[in-house]
Amino acid sequence: xxxxxxxxxxxxxxxxxxxxxxxxxxxxxxxxxxxxxxxxxxxxxxxxxxxxxxxxxxxxxxxxxxxxxxxxxxxxxxxxxxxxxxxxxxxxxxxxxxxxxxxxxxxxxxxxxxxxxxxx
Amino acid sequence: xxxxxxxxxxxxxxxxxxxxxxxxxxxxxxxxxxxxxxxxxxxxxxxxxxxxxxxxxxxxxxxxxxxxxxxxxxxxxxxxxxxxxxxxxxxxxxxxxxxxxxxxxxxxxxxxxxxxxxxxxxxxxxxxxxxxxxxxxxxxxxxxxxxxxxxxxxxxxxxxxxxxxxxxxxxxxxxxxxxxxxxxxxxxxxxxxxxxxxxxxxxx
Ligand SMILES: Nc1nc2c(ncn2[C@@H]2O[C@H](COP(=O)(O)OP(=O)(O)OP(=O)(O)O)[C@@H](O)[C@H]2O)c(=O)[nH]1
Ligand SMILES: [Mg+2]
Numbered sequence: 001x002x003x004x005x006x007x008x009x010x011x012x013x014x015x016x017x018x019x020x021x022x023x024x025x026x027x028x029x030x031x032x033x034x035x036x037x038x039x040x041x042x043x044x045x046x047x048x049x050x051x052x053x054x055x056x057x058x059x060x061x062x063x064x065x066x067x068x069x070x071x072x073x074x075x076x077x078x079x080x081x082x083x084x085x086x087x088x089x090x091x092x093x094x095x096x097x098x099x100x101x102x103x104x105x106x107x108x109x110x111x112x113x114x115x116x117x118x119x120x
Numbered sequence: 121x122x123x124x125x126x127x128x129x130x131x132x133x134x135x136x137x138x139x140x141x142x143x144x145x146x147x148x149x150x151x152x153x154x155x156x157x158x159x160x161x162x163x164x165x166x167x168x169x170x171x172x173x174x175x176x177x178x179x180x181x182x183x184x185x186x187x188x189x190x191x192x193x194x195x196x197x198x199x200x201x202x203x204x205x206x207x208x209x210x211x212x213x214x215x216x217x218x219x220x221x222x223x224x225x226x227x228x229x230x231x232x233x234x235x236x237x238x239x240x241x242x243x244x245x246x247x248x249x250x251x252x253x254x255x256x257x258x259x260x261x262x263x264x265x266x267x268x269x270x271x272x273x274x275x276x277x278x279x280x281x282x283x284x285x286x287x288x289x290x291x292x293x294x295x296x297x298x299x300x301x302x303x304x305x306x307x308x309x310x311x312x313x314x315x316x317x318x319x320x321x322x323x324x
Contacts, residue, residue, distance in 0.1 A: 071167035096138030116203030
């Protein structure tokens, strides 16, 4: 392996060095754009050193999707997926139940969406 | 930020249920009005985020044939409609450029269906979207964005030009109009319910 310093490479617009602390691998179950997450606690003083986690705890006071969390934190989805996976593993976020193809509940969800749209 | 909105469960109580998220894609050619439609029906101003993707280019312009890995930033814009306490609907504008197709599979996974916006000035730009959703057997509707009411074709002519099956709805619409957008989404979900009867293939 050639030893190239990171600084030698064209960093590209989105490869700015994020100070976000995330684990390298996939910790816990995979999250995707539509995984819904909610905070299990309010941020406290100890979170001030990790501002993106502090902010995630604040914006996830109400459940929201990974896509929306990424937009609100202004971080790329790929970073937020790992951040959220870590926070789920640490117990600071909880995730909504995943749905599976062919679930009876899916027809119920479609009907709920239809009723909701008609009522808008 | 009002801390009263924090939905923390009191000790011993059940935590509030997290709603299910469902997704509808808004596709169509470059500049067809995708972001406009998302904004017209969303309860929040459209949000956007970026996904950094690694793309293995085919090296067509490399004489040495070495496969190059390039990272591409894909901009996603999306809106939200809170259906009720249990369901949240997200609307994703798909990136229009052909070079972003490699990520459509991830975007499409689990979507309940798609709206294909047809721009009558450049009808051919929506052909790839139509092919994509047809191949996947995903429910979709074609919404003709009239751009100032100026549509030289009837819905039937557009249906014929796009050569889509009878299960695919074709509607005249206006990407800027909330009511028109709502109607497009309702038509799509009705179709998804019809097609979902038993198979369940449309939902992940
Ligand atoms: N007059 C008119 N303008 C429209 C209509 N729909 C969209 N536009 C305009 O057309 C332009 C393109 O619309 P967008 O919603 O950004 O299109 P898009 O499909 O998201 O474009 P890309 O994401 O770049 O592919 C914008 O300037 C819109 O304001 C319409 O129905 N009538
Ligand atoms: Mg757009």
